[in-house]
Amino acid sequence: MDYEKNDLGRSKIELIRLVEILQDEIDQSSKVPFSSKVMVNQEILTDIINEIVQAVPEDFNTAQYVLAERDRILEDANSEYNRIKMEAEEIMHSQVNEHTIVRAAEDKARDIVSKAQSEAKNMRLAARDYAYSLLSDLEKELQLRSNDAMAAFKKDMEDFEAGYHQSIESTTQTVRENIQELANMK
Numbered sequence: 001m002d003y004e005k006n007d008l009g010r011s012k013i014e015l016i017r018l019v020e021i022l023q024d025e026i027d028q029s030s031k032v033p034f035s036s037k038v039m040v041n042q043e044i045l046t047d048i049i050n051e052i053v054q055a056v057p058e059d060f061n062t063a064q065y066v067l068a069e070r071d072r073i074l075e076d077a078n079s080e081y082n083r084i085k086m087e088a089e090e091i092m093h094s095q096v097n098e099h100t101i102v103r104a105a106e107d108k109a110r111d112i113v114s115k116a117q118s119e120a121k122n123m124r125l126a127a128r129d130y131a132y133s134l135l136s137d138l139e140k141e142l143q144l145r146s147n148d149a150m151a152a153f154k155k156d157m158e159d160f161e162a163g164y165h166q167s168i169e170s171t172t173q174t175v176r177e178n179i180q181e182l183a184n185m186k
Contacts, residue, residue: 025144063127070120077116084109
């Protein structure tokens, strides 16, 4: 089980690494002037997204394994229940006067099935909670990265606008000075 936890931890780290690469690619992309858009290399982003898609199913495969294991336990419990029930019926036929033995066997079989069903339900809920937690963490990480990218882009655009405005003001001032100089040449 520790191996599975380590494997799941590595998978989560891989997902975060891929999201960081995606974020870096967006941050390093060329800005489109006068808009809030960037130009990105579609091939690179597609490759990164494909790697993310390949990394996510590993965690879901683990969840599917947990569900399959639950089904196997339930099936084993049902088989055990049926085996015990058949034994109880045989005992009942051979020892009609010993009802307590049959009753005890049926109670034991019901207890086994009940425990198996309870374990299966707990495993299913744990798998669902794990998948929900994983997707929630991924959503938060993506939102955080998106917010960071937007803040950086907004600052870049504000800097560009200030520089552009200053450049226009400087050019306008030069033109005014030239006009004044021409007017003074009379």
